Amino acid sequence: MPHQQQQSQQPQVRQTMDQQQTRFSPNGNSNHALQDYMMQLMLLDQQNKKRHLMYRQWEEDDRARVRQAQHDKTNRGGRKDSKL
Incomplete structure (x- = not known):
């Protein structure tokens, strides 16, 4: 499910990038900087x-280990009492 969300968000990011590129494209440098920035944001995300x-x-995994330890402790305790 998270993978599907990521895929659905990427077209939105690309669309936003395209919109920003048209705003900042007069000299081209800000366009490249914006692309780098957006890619860094995507990578960090x-x-x-x-x-x-x-x-x-x-x-x-930690919860499962705790449950298993409690289960083992309960079972060992029961066996000891039954021997006495």
């Missing part, structure tokens, strides 16, 4: 999304 996904995955 992609990196940020990747970081968020990695953090969410880490959180899910």
Whole structure:
């Protein structure tokens, strides 16, 4: 789903870039600077999304480890009591 959003946002970014290019195109330098700026923003946005996904995955893995540890502790405790 995030990949689909990213793809749908890219045409909007391109359209915005095209609109900005027509405004700043008299000498061409500002056009190139704007393209660089927009590409940097897109790259930073992609990196940020990747970081968020990695953090969410880490959180899910951490929660699973905690649940497994609690489950193991409960099962070990039950076995010890049954031997006594």
